[in-house]
Amino acid sequence: MGRQRVLSGVQPTGNLHLGNYLGAIRNWVEIQSQYENFFCVVDLHAITVPHNPATLANDTYAIAALYLACGIDLQHSTIFVQSHVPAHCELTWLLNCITPLNWLTDMIQFKEKAVKQGENVGVGLLDYPVLMASDILLYQADKVPVGEDQKQHLELTRDIVNRFNHQFAKDESVLKLPEPLIRKEGARVMSLTDGTKKMSKSDPSDMSRINLLDSPEEINKKIKRCKTDPVRGLAFDDAERPECNNLLTLYMLLSGKTKEEVATECADMGWGQFKPLLAETTINALKPIQEKYQGVMDDKGYLESVLRSGREKAEAIANETLTQVKAAMGYALPL
Ligand code: TYM
Numbered sequence: 001m002g003r004q005r006v007l008s009g010v011q012p013t014g015n016l017h018l019g020n021y022l023g024a025i026r027n028w029v030e031i032q033s034q035y036e037n038f039f040c041v042v043d044l045h046a047i048t049v050p051h052n053p054a055t056l057a058n059d060t061y062a063i064a065a066l067y068l069a070c071g072i073d074l075q076h077s078t079i080f081v082q083s084h085v086p087a088h089c090e091l092t093w094l095l096n097c098i099t100p101l102n103w104l105t106d107m108i109q110f111k112e113k114a115v116k117q118g119e120n121v122g123v124g125l126l127d128y129p130v131l132m133a134s135d136i137l138l139y140q141a142d143k144v145p146v147g148e149d150q151k152q153h154l155e156l157t158r159d160i161v162n163r164f165n166h167q168f169a170k171d172e173s174v175l176k177l178p179e180p181l182i183r184k185e186g187a188r189v190m191s192l193t194d195g196t197k198k199m200s201k202s203d204p205s206d207m208s209r210i211n212l213l214d215s216p217e218e219i220n221k222k223i224k225r226c227k228t229d230p231v232r233g234l235a236f237d238d239a240e241r242p243e244c245n246n247l248l249t250l251y252m253l254l255s256g257k258t259k260e261e262v263a264t265e266c267a268d269m270g271w272g273q274f275k276p277l278l279a280e281t282t283i284n285a286l287k288p289i290q291e292k293y294q295g296v297m298d299d300k301g302y303l304e305s306v307l308r309s310g311r312e313k314a315e316a317i318a319n320e321t322l323t324q325v326k327a328a329m330g331y332a333l334p335l
Helices: 018-034 054-068 087-096 101-105 110-120 122-136 147-166 216-225 240-255 259-266 269-297 300-329
Strands: 005-010 036-041 077-081 141-145 179-181
Touching: 005 018, 005 122, 018 036, 018 054, 018 141, 018 240, 036 300, 054 077, 054 300, 077 300, 087 122, 087 300, 101 110, 101 122, 101 147, 110 122, 110 147, 122 147, 122 300, 141 147, 147 179, 147 300, 216 269, 240 259, 240 269, 240 300, 259 269, 269 300
Parallel strands: 005 036, 005 141, 036 077, 141 179
Antiparallel strands: none
């Protein structure tokens, strides 16, 4: 039996932050040798909120370069751009027609993002989870490593699979039921300015997040100014101290130390001692990623060749699934 398949993706909207890295990409890197992996840059998702056409292409390349810089290894993994494989849009249409509208209006992310856009909310934002389901299902993925905020979209994907297989594929399931892979630590990295909100690309304040490409000066400044509390001594898991828990978790994940080690090391510290330590640890953890990123971005030809061969591999698998789906739905397939 072949290896199980993994699929995941990130939107090319601005820079990646520590939440994207610790909640998703770092886990992809850690597990990639056990699976056959497909990592896409989901540029079709990026236009579900107003976007800038002048920067979309470059942002797409930047995310692909960051995948490589973070350690995605082409020996185990395929990197490609979602819009380069037309089957993603086509399967989305087919699945749209079997997805009840209220499944989509119930999605937390839709409700949150729709509020921000008022009357201008586009159909694409509502349909975002069906496109995401198509990304996953085209590759018959077994596992989908994501952060906590994507859990509901994965549940919807599973509901769509069950509905499709029930309606169109009674004897032999056509679409595979995927499972989310959500790590406990790092699955929900919180904002630096409010420990009860998740770190997010869409927060208007850049001080709320650390981007993977931030300079040491920016990292120092953001950590120096980040929200803390007046309690002395630092401890994990105190519901009254969300900022403290978040910053200790960042320190733990970026230093590679265990929770127990960090708890002991920081038990008697004040913020004045802890903040420089966290800043230095963050700078050191991001330095190799930033150096590798520059190297990849300086060699556009190489990056293009990675994405070209990624598209070829992805497209072969995606088209096969699409054909099976259309056959199950009763389409007259082109001869
Ligand atoms: P995006 O670009 O918003 O987020 C990419 C990944 O980062 C995770 N993430 C976080 N993890 C921990 N803490 C945070 N504060 C944080 N913020 C973001 C997200 O959970 C995600 O794993 N819809 C997806 C993109 C997508 C996708 C897919 C993912 C499209 N198709 C198919 C998996 C499979 C998203 O939210 O992207």
